Structures are given as structure tokens and as C-alpha cells.
Amino acid sequence: MLNPNKMELPPVFPFIIAVVAMCIIIGSVVLAFGETTDHDIARAIFKAEGGLKAEYLFGIRSISYETPAQAWQYCLNTIRNQRIRHSKHTCGLTYIECLSNRYCPLNAKNDPKGLNQNWLSNVSYFLKEGN
Numbered sequence: 763m764l765n766p767n768k769m770e771l772p773p774v775f776p777f778i779i780a781v782v783a784m785c786i787i788i789g790s791v792v793l794a795f796g797e798t799t800d801h802d803i804a805r806a807i808f809k810a811e812g813g814l815k816a817e818y819l820f821g822i823r824s825i826s827y828e829t830p831a832q833a834w835q836y837c838l839n840t841i842r843n844q845r846i847r848h849s850k851h852t853c854g855l856t857y858i859e860c861l862s863n864r865y866c867p868l869n870a871k872n873d874p875k876g877l878n879q880n881w882l883s884n885v886s887y888f889l890k891e892g893n
Contacts, residue, residue: 798889800841803858806888807837807865810881821865821881823872840865858886 811821819833827833848860866881
């Protein structure tokens with residue numbers, strides 16, 4: 763039986779507090795330096811591509827998906843894979859510019875109206891807006 767005057771914490775409790783504190787500190791540092799997460803980019807892409815009203819969620823046309831969650835995961839995979847590629851080459855572009863070339867290339871065959879030229883500015887707008 764627990765004694766209310768002598769409350770004992772489970773042995774894992776200090777570890778949980780330390781992990782939560784680290785997450786708060788890291789999150790604060792990330793926010794302070796304006797770091798953009800993959801999830802931030804995916805949300806910005808989602809909005810730039812038209813949200814739930816879009817014919818192709820996240821602008822994904824190259825592979826089929828059955829649910830918005832699956833489209834979200836495909837978008838995140840593209841973002842993460844391109845981040846890895848970008849870290850391994852020198853293109854002189856920012857990461858988001860490099861992602862733009864991969865995600866929504868100019869003069870693509872599936873873009874006869876040239877709308878891909880707006881992708882970078884639209885996604886950048888939603889990133890700056892804070893999603």
C-alpha cells in the first residue's frame with residue numbers, strides 16, 4: 763500500500779523526465795534557428811498542391827495511393843530521400859530548391875501549362891507562413 767506521506771516514484775520516472783526535458787530543449791533550439799522539418803515541408807506541399815480538394819494529394823501522380831495517409835507517407839519518403847541525395851552532392855542550391863527540381867521539375871511532360879514553375883514559391887510561402 764502506498765504511503766501518501768512518502769510517495770515513491772517508479773525508477774523509470776527520472777529517465778522519462780530527462781527525455782521530455784531534452785525534447786523541449788531540442789525543440790526550442792530547432793525553433794530558434796528556424797529549422798524546417800520534413801513534416802513542415804510535407805504540410806507546405808499539401809497546401810501548395812491544393813489540400814484535400816486537389817485531384818492528386820501532395821501532387822503525387824507517379825504512384826497510386828488509396829488513402830491520404832498513404833499519400834502523406836509517399837510525400838515524406840520523397841522529402842527524406844531527396845534530403846539524403848542533397849547531402850551527398852553539391853548542386854549549389856538550397857535543399858528546398860533541390861527538392862523542387864526532383865518533386866516538381868520544370869518542363870515536365872505532365873505539366874503542359876507550365877504550372878510547376880510556381881511550386882517553389884508556393885511551397886516556400888506555406889513554409890514561411892508556418893503551415
